[in-house]
Structure formats: C-alpha cells, structure tokens
Amino acid sequence: MRRFLDAVGDAPRGVRIAGLVALALLAYALPLLNPPIITTPESDFRAVLFTVASYALVALGLNIVLGYAGLLDLGYVGFYAVGAYTVAVFGSLHGNLPFPLLMVLAVCITTASGLLLGAPTLRVRGDYLAIVTLGFGEIIRLVALNSEWLNGARGITGIPRPPSVELFEIPRLTWEGWVAYVDLGDKSVFMKFALLDATPYYWLTLTVIIFVLFADVLLQRSRVGRAWEATREDEEAAELNGVPTFRFKLLAFAMGAFVGGMSGALFASRQGSINPEPFVIQISILFLAAVVIGGQGNRWGAIVGAIVVAYLPERFREASEFRVLIFGLALLVLSNFRPQGLLPPRRRRRVNRETDRKQQMEGGVVHG
Amino acid sequence: MAETTVDRAGAHRAESAPLLQMQQVTLRFGGVVALNEVSFEIHRGEILGLIGPNGAGKTTCFNALTGVYQPTSGQVVFDGQPLGRRKRYQINRLGIARTFQNIRLFQNMTARENVLVGADAHHRTGVLNALFRLPRHRREEAEGHRLADELLELMDLGHRGDDLARNLSYGEQRRLEIARALATKPKLLCLDEPAAGFNPVEKQRLMDLIRRVRDMGNTVLLIEHDMRLVMGVTDRIVVLEFGKKIADGRPEQIQNDPAVIAAYLGVEDDES
Amino acid sequence: MSLATFLDLTLSGLVVGAIYALFALGYTLVYGVLRLINFAHSEVFMWGSFAAVWLMMAMGARSGMSIPAAIGFLLLALIAAMAVSGAIALVVEKVAYSRLRHKNAPPLVALISAIGASFVLAEIMGLRDKIAGWVGLDGVLAPYVARARDTTSFPNPLPNVTLFEVADFPVRSNQLIVLFAALIMMVALDQFVRRSRLGRGVRAVSQDPEAAALMGINRDRVIQLTFLLGGLMAGAAALLYLMHIGVTRFNVGFILGIKAFTAAVLGGIGNIRGALLGGLTLGLAENYGSLIFGTEWKDVVAFCLLIVVLLFRPTGLLGESLGKARA
Numbered sequence: 023m024r025r026f027l028d029a030v031g032d033a034p035r036g037v038r039i040a041g042l043v044a045l046a047l048l049a050y051a052l053p054l055l056n057p058p059i060i061t062t063p064e065s066d067f068r069a070v071l072f073t074v075a076s077y078a079l080v081a082l083g084l085n086i087v088l089g090y091a092g093l094l095d096l097g098y099v100g101f102y103a104v105g106a107y108t109v110a111v112f113g114s115l116h117g118n119l120p121f122p123l124l125m126v127l128a129v130c131i132t133t134a135s136g137l138l139l140g141a142p143t144l145r146v147r148g149d150y151l152a153i154v155t156l157g158f159g160e161i162i163r164l165v166a167l168n169s170e171w172l173n174g175a176r177g178i179t180g181i182p183r184p185p186s187v188e189l190f191e192i193p194r195l196t197w198e199g200w201v202a203y204v205d206l207g208d209k210s211v212f213m214k215f216a217l218l219d220a221t222p223y224y225w226l227t228l229t230v231i232i233f234v235l236f237a238d239v240l241l242q243r244s245r246v247g248r249a250w251e252a253t254r255e256d257e258e259a260a261e262l263n264g265v266p267t268f269r270f271k272l273l274a275f276a277m278g279a280f281v282g283g284m285s286g287a288l289f290a291s292r293q294g295s296i297n298p299e300p301f302v303i304q305i306s307i308l309f310l311a312a313v314v315i316g317g318q319g320n321r322w323g324a325i326v327g328a329i330v331v332a333y334l335p336e337r338f339r340e341a342s343e344f345r346v347l348i349f350g351l352a353l354l355v356l357s358n359f360r361p362q363g364l365l366p367p368r369r370r371r372r373v374n375r376e377t378d379r380k381q382q383m384e385g386g387v388v389h390g
Numbered sequence: 391m392a393e394t395t396v397d398r399a400g401a402h403r404a405e406s407a408p409l410l411q412m413q414q415v416t417l418r419f420g421g422v423v424a425l426n427e428v429s430f431e432i433h434r435g436e437i438l439g440l441i442g443p444n445g446a447g448k449t450t451c452f453n454a455l456t457g458v459y460q461p462t463s464g465q466v467v468f469d470g471q472p473l474g475r476r477k478r479y480q481i482n483r484l485g486i487a488r489t490f491q492n493i494r495l496f497q498n499m500t501a502r503e504n505v506l507v508g509a510d511a512h513h514r515t516g517v518l519n520a521l522f523r524l525p526r527h528r529r530e531e532a533e534g535h536r537l538a539d540e541l542l543e544l545m546d547l548g549h550r551g552d553d554l555a556r557n558l559s560y561g562e563q564r565r566l567e568i569a570r571a572l573a574t575k576p577k578l579l580c581l582d583e584p585a586a587g588f589n590p591v592e593k594q595r596l597m598d599l600i601r602r603v604r605d606m607g608n609t610v611l612l613i614e615h616d617m618r619l620v621m622g623v624t625d626r627i628v629v630l631e632f633g634k635k636i637a638d639g640r641p642e643q644i645q646n647d648p649a650v651i652a653a654y655l656g657v658e659d660d661e662s
Numbered sequence: 663m664s665l666a667t668f669l670d671l672t673l674s675g676l677v678v679g680a681i682y683a684l685f686a687l688g689y690t691l692v693y694g695v696l697r698l699i700n701f702a703h704s705e706v707f708m709w710g711s712f713a714a715v716w717l718m719m720a721m722g723a724r725s726g727m728s729i730p731a732a733i734g735f736l737l738l739a740l741i742a743a744m745a746v747s748g749a750i751a752l753v754v755e756k757v758a759y760s761r762l763r764h765k766n767a768p769p770l771v772a773l774i775s776a777i778g779a780s781f782v783l784a785e786i787m788g789l790r791d792k793i794a795g796w797v798g799l800d801g802v803l804a805p806y807v808a809r810a811r812d813t814t815s816f817p818n819p820l821p822n823v824t825l826f827e828v829a830d831f832p833v834r835s836n837q838l839i840v841l842f843a844a845l846i847m848m849v850a851l852d853q854f855v856r857r858s859r860l861g862r863g864v865r866a867v868s869q870d871p872e873a874a875a876l877m878g879i880n881r882d883r884v885i886q887l888t889f890l891l892g893g894l895m896a897g898a899a900a901l902l903y904l905m906h907i908g909v910t911r912f913n914v915g916f917i918l919g920i921k922a923f924t925a926a927v928l929g930g931i932g933n934i935r936g937a938l939l940g941g942l943t944l945g946l947a948e949n950y951g952s953l954i955f956g957t958e959w960k961d962v963v964a965f966c967l968l969i970v971v972l973l974f975r976p977t978g979l980l981g982e983s984l985g986k987a988r989a
C-alpha cells in the first residue's frame with residue numbers, strides 16, 4: 023500500500039495529472055455506470071453518491087481547520103446547519119430568493135458565523151476549543167429546534183432547487199451479472215434538478231469539490247498554508263517568527279465554515295425540506311472521523327475518509343442494525359493499527375520511511 | 391523639504407542611540423523573582439554576551455524582550471520605542487528574532503519551509519493573492535525562496551533544504567533555527583545557547599558563523615554557557631546571577647571581575 | 663414566580679449538578695494525567711446504570727419494602743454500579759488508549775479511538791437483545807434484554823417521603839440522599855488523591871510526567887488507577903442518577919457526558935474541586951435559565967455559560983490544579 027502511494031507521489035507531474043483527470047471523469051460517470059459491487063443494492067445509488075460527495079466536501083473543509091491549522095472542531099455540523107438553514111429560510115420560509123443568490127448568501131452567512139465563533143473562542147487553549155465548538159454545534163441545532171421563526175421541529179419545506187437547464191438526456195447502464203445493458207428507459211436529464219434523480223446534484227457537488235481542491239492546493243502552497251502548518255506545529259515559535267497566528271487560525275476557521283456552509287446549502291436544496299434532526303453532534307463526529315481516518319492534513323485522505331464514513335454503511339445496509347457498532351469497531355481498529363490514517367500526508371509518509379530505515383539500520387523492527 | 395530634514399535628524403538620533411535598552415526590568419513568577427531590576431543596553435553592530443549560572447534568568451530575559459512574558463515592572467525599549475503590550479509577532483516584525491534553548495522547529499515541515507515561514511514575516515500575501523497567484527504572491531514567493539536558499543547556504547544547510555526538520559541532525563537543527571530567525575530580517579538576533587551540546591570544534595565553527603552574521607550588519611545577543619567561548623567572540627558581556635545583573639563590561643574586565651569569578655566557581659562545567 | 667418554584671429549581675439544580683460533578687471526575691482525572699478527553703467515559707456511566715438496574719431486577723426490588731432492606735438493596739446496587747463502571751473504565755484504557763500511548767500517537771488519534779470505543783460500548787448495550795439471541799439466551803434473559811433500544815426503569819425500593827417543608831415547598835428524601843451521597847463521594851475522592859500514596863502518584867504524574875518517571879512512579883499503573891477512580895465515581899453517579907431520574911437507556915451517556923465534561927471544563931479541568939463547583943454551577947444555571955427562557959433553552963443556556971466563562975477565565979473557574987498549565 024505504502025509503496026503504491028509512494029509510486030503515485032513520485033510519478034512525473036504529467037502522469038499524475040492524467041491520472042487525476044481520469045479519476046475525475048470516472049467520478050462523474052459513476053451514477054451512469056452504476057457499476058456492480060460498487061453500486062448499493064438496497065438504497066438509491068445516485069442518492070448515496072450525492073451523500074458521499076457532500077461528506078467529501080465537508081471533510082475537505084474540516085481538513086483545513088483540523089488537518090492544516092490543527093484546530094479541533096467538534097461542532098462543525100453547526101456550519102453545515104447554518105448553510106442549510108440559510109437556503110431554507112431565505113429561499114422558502116421568509117423569502118424566495120433564487121438558488122444562485124441563496125448559495126452566495128449561505129456562504130457569506132456561514133463564513134460570518136465562523137468568524138463570529140472564532141474571534142472570541144480561538145483565544146482559548148486548544149483543548150478547550152473542542153468543547154466550545156461542540157457547544158456551538160448544539161446551540162445552532164437547539165436554536166433551530168426551539169425557534170418559532172425557524173419553524174422549530176416541523177422544519178422547512180419547499181426549498182428551491184438550482185435552475186434546471188434541460189439540454190439532453192443520458193441513458194444509464196444496468197447490469198445483469200457482469201454484462202452491461204444501456205437502459206434507455208432510465209435516463210438522467212442534463213441538468214434537471216429534481217427530487218427523484220440525485221445525479222445532477224451529485225455532478226454539481228463534484229464540480230464544487232474540484233474547485234475546492236484547486237483552491238486548497240493553491241492555498242496550501244503559499245504563505246497561508248505555511249502559516250497554518252507552522253501554527254499547528256508550534257504556535258509560540260510561529261508567533262515569535264512573525265506569524266500572526268490568531269489571524270491565521272481565524273482564517274482557517276472561516277475557510278472551513280465557508281466550505282461546510284456550501285455543503286449544507288447543497289444538502290438542503292437536494293432534500294427540498296429540512297428539519298433540525300440531521301444536525302446532531304454525532305454527525306460532527308462522523309465528519310471528524312472522516313478526516314482522521316483518511317489522514318489529517320491530506321486532502322485526498324479526507325476524501326477517502328468521507329467515502330469510508332458515508333459510503334460503506336450504505337453499501338452494507340443488510341447490516342444496518344449493526345452499522346454504528348461496526349463503525350465504532352472500525353474506528354477502534356483503524357486508530358490503533360493505522361494511527362496516521364489511511365492516506366497520511368506525503369511528508370508524513372516520508373518521515374515514516376526514514377524512521378523505518380533508521381530502525382532497520384539499528385536492527386529494530388519495522389512497523390507495518 | 392522640511393520633512394526630509396526631520397527624517398534625517400530622526401535617523402541620526404536612532405543611529406547613535408542603543409538598539410535595545412532593558413530598563414529596570416523585573417519579572418516575577420509567583421514567589422520566584424526571575425529578573426530583578428535588570429538594566430543593560432545593546433549597541434548597534436555589537437555581539438553582546440549574556441552569561442550566568444543555570445537558572446540565573448538568561449532565558450527569562452529573552453522571554454521578556456521577545457514578548458513571551460510581560461515584565462512585572464520596568465520596560466524594554468527597542469529602537470527608540472517601548473515594546474509595551476505589543477504582540478509577539480509584532481515585536482518580531484519590529485526587528486527582534488530569537489532561537490530557543492530547547493530547539494523548537496516546525497518538525498514536520500522541510501528545512502526550506504521553516505526558513506520560508508520566517509521570510510513570510512514581512513510578506514503580505516493573503517487568500518486572494520494566493521488563490522489567483524497574483525503578482526504579489528509570485529514576487530514574495532520568489533523573494534522568500536531566494537532568501538531561504540541564501541540562508542540555508544550560509545548556515546551550511548544548502549543540501550538539506552528538502553529534508554524534514556525532524557530528520558536533521560542535532561547541530562543542523564540548531565543552525566536551521568538561526569536561519570529561520572535570520573529570515574525575519576531582524577535588527578537584533580537573540581541566540582539562546584546555540585552551541586549547547588556541541589563539541590569544541592563545532593562550537594568554534596558556530597562562533598565563526600556568528601561573527602560572520604554580525605559582519606553582515608546584524609546585532610547579536612548571545613547566551614552561552616562556555617566562558618572561554620564567550621570571551622573569544624563577544625564585544626561586551628553582561629553577567630546575571632539569581633536574576634540580578636552583577637557585571638557588565640568588556641570580556642577582559644569580566645574575566646577578572648571577582649563577583650563573576652565567585653558566581654562561576656564550581657559551576658562552570660555543570661553543562662558538559 | 664413563587665418562592666416554592668424557586669426552591670424547587672434550586673434544589674433540583676444542585677442535585678443534578680452534584681451528579682454532573684461526580685460524572686465529571688472521570689473526565690477531569692484522565693485529562694489531568696493524559697491531557698486527553700476520554701470520550702468513552704459516557705459509556706462507563708451508562709454501563710454502571712444498567713448494572714444497578716439489573717441487580718435490582720434480579721433481587722426483585724419493589725416499592726413498599728422495609729426501609730432497612732431497601733437501603734441494603736441500594737447499597738448493593740451502588741457496589742454493582744461502581745464495580746461494573748470501574749471494570750469498563752479499565753477496559754477502555756486497555757483497548758482504546760494503552761496501545762496508542764505506547765506508540766506515542768497524536769492526541770487526536772486517541773480521541774478517535776475513544777469515540778470508537780464509545781460507539782461500540784453503547785451499541786453492545788443497544789443491541790443486547792440481538793447479541794443474547796446469538797447465544798440463545800434471549801429467552802432466559804428476556805426481562806433484561808428485551809426492548810434494548812427503549813428506556814429501562816429503575817425499581818427504586820426506597821419510598822420518596824417528604825421530610826419537611828420550606829415555604830410550602832416539600833423537600834423530599836430522595837433529593838437529599840442523592841445530594842449528600844454525591845458530596846460524600848467527592849470529598850472521599852479528594853482526600854484520597856490528596857493524602858494517599860497512590861493519590862500522590864496521580865498528582866505527580868499530572869504535574870510533571872518526566873519527573874514522576876524519574877522518581878520511580880509507574881506511569882502505566884497511575885493511568886490505570888486514574889481510569890479506575892473515574893469509573894468508580896461514574897458508577898456512583900449512575901446510581902444516583904437512577905434514583906433521581908428513574909430511567910436509563912443505551913444512549914443515556916452521550917448528552918449527559920457532554921454536560922459532565924462541560925462541568926469539568928467550567929470548573930477548571932484537572933481540578934477535582936473545580937469539577938464540583940462546575941457541576942453545581944451548571945446544574946443551577948440550567949434550572950434558572952429554563953425558568954427565565956423556558957425549559958427548551960436549558961442546554962443552550964448551559965453551553966452559552968461555558969463559552970462565556972472560558973472567555974473571561976480561560977482555565978475555568980478554579981483554574982487547573984492537578985496539572986500545571988503548559989507554557
């Protein structure tokens with residue numbers, strides 16, 4: 023596994039880019055290919071794909087906060103909820119703004135809420151941030167639940183969808199064993215945003231993910247990314263070398279909120295109706311688990327983690343009663359036997375390689 | 391016209407005034423008086439040695455003048471301005487950089503990245519500049535890399551740029567800390583026992599390096615345990631004992647100062 | 663608002679607060695020595711509560727028993743809850759922490775590991791009917807495992823009598839028993855940590871792990887002891903919770919655990935007396951807050967209080983005393 027990852031990491035730039043493009047195309051094609059084994063027999067595969075994509079988006083945002091800047095945010099679901107509720111409130115309950123405007127508004131409001139939460143709390147010690155953010159996430163949910171203005175537990179319906187441009191229809195594949203048929207009776211319309219077919223939402227989210235990935239790369243390889251990393255490594259040393267750490271932590275928080283809010287907004291639009299129920303703390307913990315399982319600090323790891331967390335339980339619905347149990351076991355096993363995550367950042371792998379080499383030279387054991 | 395005159399006068403005053411003044415600085419931790427009304431000055435272009443037995447308050451002195459701790463009373467004046475309640479990064483940007491007695495690098499970043507973080511102290515690139523790769527980002531990035539390569543070369547780390555800080559040898563890590571501090575373009579470079587744990591040859595090489603850094607126009611404040619070494623490299627020496635300044639003068643004077651000899655008797659070699 | 667309502671809210675706030683405090687000790691002690699949030703502590707509490715319920719059911723406890731017998735039953739339930747919680751806490755340490763500690767894994771990984779342990783422990787309880795079915799015991803154990811995802815009630819054999827009245831407000835025996843029992847347990851623990859040799863080890867490791875190691879203190883032993891102590895206290899808290907609230911459930915620990923942890927942070931984490939102060943403050947604030955804003959805003963009041971306190975006193979009300987703040 024590690025050898026494969028290293029090979030990927032060391033491949034020439036051209037090969038890597040070609041690989042990524044192929045991967046992206048495959049990702050876009052997934053809902054049409056409906057491939058056996060991967061497809062989810064007991065739930066709508068397209069809906070599952072959308073869920074996985076929105077988790078991946080959230081994980082990318084949380085990875086900035088947690089993986090880059092090292093801030094333990096246990097209330098990330100709060101931003102997700104703020105994004106979702108912004109769209110619902112101004113698109114249906116107390117307004118009827120069009121979707122594109124709602125998206126912008128959602129992003130602005132979540133970012134502002136990130137700044138608002140971060141400005142006072144990022145000054146407290148790192149460990150306490152966890153409980154403060156956890157409290158924030160709960161407060162957001164409880165406000166949604168108890169506030170009449172937000173319709174309380176009844177939730178909000180009639181959330182607007184993105185404008186559809188119905189250009190053409192694309193048939194999808196059905197499989198009988200290993201033989202694929204083009205199923206002309208089951209087509210996806212490009213791009214018709216509706217309740218039944220989640221494919222356009224999936225494509226939209228995937229596109230957002232790709233943009234976020236680009237932004238993530240550009241930021242990480244700049245003064246901003248270095249400042250985050252330095253802050254995570256040793257806040258005091260960073261500060262004494264001229265890094266305004268508080269400002270950069272706040273920035274990470276705001277960026278994370280931005281991305282989380284986008285994901286929440288897409289989620290609300292896809293559902294068409296929302297209530298406070300899906301925004302419980304346990305979901306924050308799932309998000310956190312996605313980032314840590316994947317390997318904090320690695321954007322690809324965050325995506326892999328999101329797939330593990332969102333896809334596997336849907337794939338193995340047979341065991342649905344035992345989902346949480348299996349998930350808990352998986353967390354235990356993964357963290358104990360692969361503490362650096364499934365896909366640790368490249369540099370971390372390099373360290374491990376060196377450590378192994380040193381241990382080998384000293385006649386020590388090589389860890390797996 | 392008038393403005394230029396004022397400027398020149400101001401510049402002139404700044405040139406002749408000491409770069410840093412510790413004025414009656416006292417620092418208490420609960421009952422412990424770590425610094426007791428300590429006053430001294432650092433002049434531009436000199437290498438000032440700060441010596442004293444373990445626990446004398448040398449590191450605390452660094453902490454007071456880099457903003458890690460606020461003095462209980464007294465003040466630090468740097469380049470004509472009292473530091474007041476400035477934030478640590480602001481003090482660094484004013485021109486004070488330091489290293490740490492126990493190395494504190496960004497262990498999971500490469501050597502070059504460590505230095506780049508220092509170089510970024512004077513950069514302004516923010517999210518927009520970075521996202522759209524605007525000219526400012528490109529200019530600052532190029533400038534930072536140039537500076538980093540230069541400093542890594544100076545510190546004899548040219549070949550280690552792409553290695554993680556934690557994979558460097560002990561001596562390399564100490565030199566990398568100096569490179570990172572220099573990258574912030576300090577007017578005053580504070581080194582906290584930079585040669586601790588070095589053998590005599592390495593120590594000598596480091597002292598040569600420090601002199602080179604000074605000759606490039608820097609002012610250096612050096613904490614060092616090894617008396618002989620300090621004698622060879624410093625222009626002036628301040629001696630602390632139990633948080634009090636007990637001597638301040640040229641190395642020859644310090645060497646023969648009875649109070650210093652008393653303070654150092656029997657403790658000189660406890661480090662090695 | 664009548665005086666009676668106010669007294670009612672105050673007393674029940676103190677009772678709940680004392681339970682929070684007892685529960686919070688596990689978080690505080692473990693945080694002191696490991697600098698980690700023991701996320702699985704909530705399940706330690708939950709298992710203790712079931713131990714108490716099951717023992718009562720097995721012994722056939724019911725209301726209307728003689729007072730001495732009822733007290734005896736409750737004491738046995740206390741021992742059972744403490745024993746089971748203590749054992750679960752040790753299991754958590756072994757399974758979720760010890761391996762990672764020896765590997766020097768980053769703290770976040772330990773947090774995830776503990777979250778995993780928490781899910782597993784809660785789900786085992788929530789699926790106990792299925793699990794009993796696998797081994798063919800669901801028939802025999804029916805009263806204990808049936809309806810595993812619903813609430814189970816605690817047959818409290820002790821009558822809840824009105825002891826006296828203050829301004830028309832009846833003070834009931836249960837509340838006072840719970841309050842005083844919690845306070846006694848806390849004082850006992852405080853004294854243990856302060857005075858006993860083992861307790862001194864805990865404090866030494868909290869304050870300076872390296873120095874403690876140099877002085878020959880076995881860190882692993884101390885850590886196990888810490889988990890055990892936290893578990894015992896959580897078990898006691900579980901029984902008192904049952905006496906006060908009357909029911910438990912497989913997921914009862916989650917929200918309660920967050921509250922208890924909040925109490926620990928509020929008082930100053932790592933600080934035993936801080937846990938008491940934090941717990942009582944939180945209990946009272948919740949009750950008064952619900953009086954002012956309505957019951958549904960209770961949790962919002964609790965979390966807002968936490969945020970405000972941390973802003974003005976970043977190390978909690980009493981500061982961190984078990985361990986010293988890191989520079």
Ligand SMILES: Nc1ncnc2c1ncn2[C@@H]1O[C@H](COP(=O)(O)OP(=O)(O)O)[C@@H](O)[C@H]1O
Nearest residue numbers: 419422424443444445446447448449450451989
């Ligand atoms: N953060 C602190 N809290 C309490 N005491 C401290 C702290 N920092 C330093 N001291 C005390 O101040 C004194 C001076 O320490 P230090 O400046 O590190 O000495 P030196 O660097 O000269 O060896 C010592 O007695 C030390 O214990």
Ligand SMILES: [Mg+2]
Nearest residue numbers: 448449450491
């Ligand atoms: Mg020192």
